[in-house]
Amino acid sequence: MRQAGRYLPExxxxxxxxxxxALTRTPELAAEVTLQPLRRFELDAAILFSDIMTPLxxxxxxxxxxxxxxxxxxIRTDAQIDALPxxxxxxxxxxxxQTIRLIRGNVPRGVPLIGFAGGxxxxxxxxxxxxxxxxxxxxxxxxYAQPRSAERLLDxxxxxxxxxxxxxxxxxxxxxxxxxxxxxxxxPREFQRFALRAVRRTMAGLRGTGVPLIYYVNQGSxxxxxxxxxxxxxxxxxxxxxxxxxRRVLGAGKAVQGNLDPAALxxxxxxxxxQAAAVLDEAGPTPxxxxxxxxxxxxxxxxxxxxxLVGYVHERTSVxxxxxxxxxxx
Amino acid sequence: MRQAGRYLPExxxxxxxxxxxALTRTPELAAEVTLQPLRRFELDAAILFSDIMTPLxxxxxxxxxxxxxxxxxxIRTDAQIDALPxxxxxxxxxxxxQTIRLIRGNVPRGVPLIGFAGGxxxxxxxxxxxxxxxxxxxxxxxxYAQPRSAERLLDxxxxxxxxxxxxxxxxxxxxxxxxxxxxxxxxPREFQRFALRAVRRTMAGLRGTGVPLIYYVNQGSxxxxxxxxxxxxxxxxxxxxxxxxxRRVLGAGKAVQGNLDPAALxxxxxxxxxQAAAVLDEAGPTPxxxxxxxxxxxxxxxxxxxxxLVGYVHERTSVxxxxxxxxxxx
Numbered sequence: 058m059r060q061a062g063r064y065l066p067e068x069x070x071x072x073x074x075x076x077x078x079a080l081t082r083t084p085e086l087a088a089e090v091t092l093q094p095l096r097r098f099e100l101d102a103a104i105l106f107s108d109i110m111t112p113l114x115x116x117x118x119x120x121x122x123x124x125x126x127x128x129x130x131x132i133r134t135d136a137q138i139d140a141l142p143x144x145x146x147x148x149x150x151x152x153x154x155q156t157i158r159l160i161r162g163n164v165p166r167g168v169p170l171i172g173f174a175g176g177x178x179x180x181x182x183x184x185x186x187x188x189x190x191x192x193x194x195x196x197x198x199x200x201y202a203q204p205r206s207a208e209r210l211l212d213x214x215x216x217x218x219x220x221x222x223x224x225x226x227x228x229x230x231x232x233x234x235x236x237x238x239x240x241x242x243x244x245p246r247e248f249q250r251f252a253l254r255a256v257r258r259t260m261a262g263l264r265g266t267g268v269p270l271i272y273y274v275n276q277g278s279x280x281x282x283x284x285x286x287x288x289x290x291x292x293x294x295x296x297x298x299x300x301x302x303x304r305r306v307l308g309a310g311k312a313v314q315g316n317l318d319p320a321a322l323x324x325x326x327x328x329x330x331x332q333a334a335a336v337l338d339e340a341g342p343t344p345x346x347x348x349x350x351x352x353x354x355x356x357x358x359x360x361x362x363x364x365x366l367v368g369y370v371h372e373r374t375s376v377x378x379x380x381x382x383x384x385x386x387x
Numbered sequence: 388m389r390q391a392g393r394y395l396p397e398x399x400x401x402x403x404x405x406x407x408x409a410l411t412r413t414p415e416l417a418a419e420v421t422l423q424p425l426r427r428f429e430l431d432a433a434i435l436f437s438d439i440m441t442p443l444x445x446x447x448x449x450x451x452x453x454x455x456x457x458x459x460x461x462i463r464t465d466a467q468i469d470a471l472p473x474x475x476x477x478x479x480x481x482x483x484x485q486t487i488r489l490i491r492g493n494v495p496r497g498v499p500l501i502g503f504a505g506g507x508x509x510x511x512x513x514x515x516x517x518x519x520x521x522x523x524x525x526x527x528x529x530x531y532a533q534p535r536s537a538e539r540l541l542d543x544x545x546x547x548x549x550x551x552x553x554x555x556x557x558x559x560x561x562x563x564x565x566x567x568x569x570x571x572x573x574x575p576r577e578f579q580r581f582a583l584r585a586v587r588r589t590m591a592g593l594r595g596t597g598v599p600l601i602y603y604v605n606q607g608s609x610x611x612x613x614x615x616x617x618x619x620x621x622x623x624x625x626x627x628x629x630x631x632x633x634r635r636v637l638g639a640g641k642a643v644q645g646n647l648d649p650a651a652l653x654x655x656x657x658x659x660x661x662q663a664a665a666v667l668d669e670a671g672p673t674p675x676x677x678x679x680x681x682x683x684x685x686x687x688x689x690x691x692x693x694x695x696l697v698g699y700v701h702e703r704t705s706v707x708x709x710x711x712x713x714x715x716x717x
Contacts, residue, residue, distance in 0.1 A: 191521060194685050198653035201662075241571075241606070244626050244648055244681075246665070276571070278608035279627050296574045297609050318574055323528035332531075335576070351574075355524050 062106070063356035064363070067093050077122050081108045082152050088159035095165045097360065098367045102169050102232075102347075103160060105225070107153055109175035109236065110183065112221045115149030116142055118184065131187035133199065138210045144217040146224030153221075154228040161229040171271070172230030174222050176237035177214035177259065178252035181207065184214075193242055200243075200251055211255035219262035226266035233263060234271040234293070241276020241295075249283050260289055271314060275352065281306040296321075296351025300339040312345035319350050322362040329362060333369045348374070392436070393686035394693070397423050407452050411438045412482050418489035425495045427690065428697045432499050432562075432677075433490060435555070437483055439505035439566065440513065442551045445479030446472055448514065461517035463529065468540045474547040476554030483551075484558040491559040501601070502560030504552050506567035507544035507589065508582035511537065514544075523572055530573075530581055541585035549592035556596035563593060564601040564623070571606020571625075579613050590619055601644060605682065611636040626651075626681025630669040642675035649680050652692040659692060663699045678704070 062068035068090060072080065080086050090106040110118070110126045118141075119129040132138060146154060160170050183189065185196040200207045222233045235256060243252060260270055273293030274280055284292055285307050293314035294303055300313055307313065321332040333348075340346035348370045354363070392398035398420060402410065410416050420436040440448070440456045448471075449459040462468060476484060490500050513519065515526040530537045552563045565586065573582060590600055603623030604610055614622055615637050623644035624633050630643055637643065651662040663678075670676035678700045684693070 192685070194650070194687065197648070197650035198685075198687070201648075201650050201654035201658065241627065245629060247648070276606065276627075279629065279632075297571065297606075299575060299609065302609075318527070318531075318577070320524070320527035320531050324531035328531065355522070355528075357524065357528075 062090055062093055064354050064358040065093055065097070065360060067097075077108075077124065081106070081111055084152050084155035084159050087152070087156040088163065091156070091160050091170075092163060092165070094363075095168065098364055099166075099371065100168065100367060102171055103164055104171040104234070105153075105157065105160070105173045105230065107156070107173055109179065109238070111153060112144055112146075112150055112174065112217060113180060113184070115146075116144050116217060123188075125189035126183050127188045128184055131195070132184045132210065133195075133203075133206075135206055135209060138206060138213060141210075141213050141217075144220045146220055150221070150224075154224055157225055157228040157230055169231040170229065172222055172225035172233045174218045174225075174233075174235055176235050176240070176252060176272075177211045177218060177255035178243070179237050179239045180214050180218075181210055181251075182239045182242070184210070193239060196239075197242060200247055204250075207251055208254070211251060212258065215255040215258035216262070218259045222259070222263055223266055226263070226268050230268065232269040232271060233266070234273060235259060236273045236275075237277075238273075238275050240274045240280060243280075245279055245283055248280050253283055253287065257287065260287065264288065273314070285311075291347065293347075293349065294351065300336065300346070301341065304341060309345075312347065313340060314347040314349050316349065316351035317366070319352055319355050319358070322354070322358045322366065326362075326365055329366060330369050333366055334373065337370070337373055392420055392423055394684050394688040395423055395427070395690060397427075407438075407454065411436070411441055414482050414485040414489050417482070417486040418493065421486070421490050421500075422493060422495070424693075425498065428694055429496075429701065430498065430697060432501055433494055434501040434564070435483075435487065435490070435503045435560065437486070437503055439509065439568070441483060442474055442476075442480055442504065442547060443510060443514070445476075446474050446547060453518075455519035456513050457518045458514055461525070462514040462540065463525075463533075463536075465536055465539060468536060468543060471543050474550045476550055480551070480554075484554055487555055487558040487560055499561035500559065502552055502555035502563045504548045504555075504563075504565055506565050506570070506582060506602075507541045507548060507585035508573070509567050509569045510544050510548075511540055511581075512569045512572070514540070523569060526569075527572055530577055534580075537581055538584070541581060542588065545585040545588035546592070548589045552589070552593055553596055556593070556598050560598065562599040562601060563596070564603060565589060566603045566605075567607075568603075568605050570604045570610060573610075575609055575613055578610050583613055583617065587617065590617065594618065603644070615641075621677065623677075623679065624681065630666065630676070631671065634671060639675075642677065643670060644677040644679050646679065646681035647696070649682055649685050649688070652680075652684070652688045652696065656692075656695055659696060660699050663696055664703065667700070667703055 087106045091103055095103050110120055121127050182193045182196040185199045186193050263270055269290040271291040271293055272289045275295050278298045281303055291312040291314050292307055294316050296316050296318035300316055303313055317336050417436045421433055425433050440450055451457050512523045512526040515529045516523050593600055599620040601621040601623055602619045605625050608628045611633055621642040621644050622637055624646050626646045626648035630646055633643055647666050651659060
């Protein structure tokens with residue numbers, strides 16, 4: 058969870074010279090931004106730097122970053138949905154695949170690279186509303202007012218994300234993570250009917266890649282029962298869902314990823330250590346926990362606090378589980 | 388849940404002539420806005436029209452509505468906290484008490500009036516951040532970086548809300564509702580330490596009023612265990628927490644209020660009826676459910692859909708529970 062590295066001075070120096078979109082579309086720069094935290098901290102995995110909207114731009118959706126994505130023509134009719142072309146990754150987003158190859162050739166300590174895409178429902182939120190908002194009212198009312206159109210759009214997006222993540226795996230990504238940033242807008246019934254149905258479709262198409270599949274469900278405390286039988290290896294959760302309760306609902310077949318509150322990085326060192334310990338205690342002694350923040354790191358975060366956090370996690374997990382348990386991902 | 392009536396043409400006509408702050412500070416107008424939905428729909432209760440920040444303005448906090456509240460000088464130091472005066476309702480917010488008296492004298496069908504205030508933690512979010520934001524990062528990091536100052540501020544706010552709601556009851560409010568709009572920003576541990584501790588303080592001071600106490604916990608799926616032993620009569624929940632699960636956690640001693648998704652009002656009539664029925668089914672056949680939306684009604688909502696919804700709820704509950712069960716609050 059990196060929130061595009063804005064907490065790192067080396068990222069801000071780069072960003073002062075290049076706009077956000079160019080960063081995401083230039084393999085050398087996207088690889089550099091992916092690797093920056095790995096050089097600074099002893100992290101156990103890298104995650105691809107990219108934007109959730111990048112594959113949609115590849116499919117011809119016109120948008121600007123202001124700084125959140127603003128879609129020129131929001132998509133709300135079946136005609137617009139049917140006009141969305143299929144994604145052909147090598148043709149539409151070759152720079153992402155090249156970024157992955159560059160990262161794999163340069164990643165410190167040989168740590169694995171996690172590929173990245175947005176959940177179909179989260180993408181629908183941006184496409185239907187046209188711009189980020191607190192409530193995403195237009196997207197949520199779209200589900201109720203035009204449920205068939207919503208399913209039609211979600212099917213398109215689900216298939217595009219299968220192609221996109223499959224191509225990332227083929228290019229070298231060693232795990233694949235689907236981010237459902239706006240899962241928490243939905244009650245369980247609507248989550249199952251719309252968001253989860255689409256995710257099942259995406260994930261079913263990715264099992265053949267052979268790499269671990271991660272589904273991050275933001276604000277998903279009420280949705281854990283719904284994802285318990287989803288065919289993925291890891292469920293990522295935000296800081297509001299205690300990991301112990303999550304693991305009890307998910308059962309032994311799934312690992313969990315998370316979930317320190319990004320705000321905890323503002324605590325004094327001893328309190329930060331206690332907060333990290335509390336997450337590890339909640340996750341329990343068994344393998345199958347990837348230590349992470351529960352949401353994106355804030356731009357105001359002190360990199361020294363991140364360094365301390367990574368140290369605490371390694372200190373605890375190298376003693377407690379001798380390599381089989383928690384790691385730390387950026 | 389009304390979101391200040393913006394879905395009603397009669398509210399918008401009034402608002403075109405008077406700014407929001409004047410509406411909240413002029414008893415005749417605030418009473419009029421409170422009563423507008425009661426005249427249009429067969430609702431079973433009224434809720435006071437006011438703003439969450441109104442008592443803080445009374446305590447001398449300078450702010451503007453743009454349209455969200457913007458505090459001129461965010462409060463982050465102990466000196467600022469200690470400088471906050473105690474609230475004296477008759478002196479600082481007499482217009483709120485006068486509004487309540489006017490409503491009580493004019494409310495259609497003699498339905499009860501619910502008084503209203505913001506939860507101490509929700510108020511802290513605005514005071515510390517200075518303006519609304521998606522993450523309320525400054526408020527959340529304040530809890531970790533300056534926990535003692537946070538508790539100090541929360542104590543002040545808790546006591547002010549006791550005074551404020553107590554005065555509302557004395558002026559005629561027949562139930563009191565505390566809105567924790569930003570509960571969902573906190574993990575259970577921080578919710579308990581900060582938000583809930585302050586709410587216990589507020590509510591303990593209100594038991595003597597003899598009126599039912601309601602605590603609305605937005606985005607609180609992971610917080611229901613925490614509030615199960617809070618000494619209130621009703622827990623209000625947003626649309627993401629299935630009422631059946633909520634009632635199982637809360638036990639028989641508490642009623643629940645909620646929780647139709649405001650987006651469901653955009654569904655075609657038959658689907659809206661199914662959605663309302665699903666909420667009633669989840670709440671179960673016993674008394675102790677106040678039917679409501681799970682969050683504020685959206686300005687784009689068709690008043691006709693609201694009328695249909697009120698009709699469905701009355702149709703179902705007059706048959707099923709002969710007056711002992713669900714009602715509909717605005």
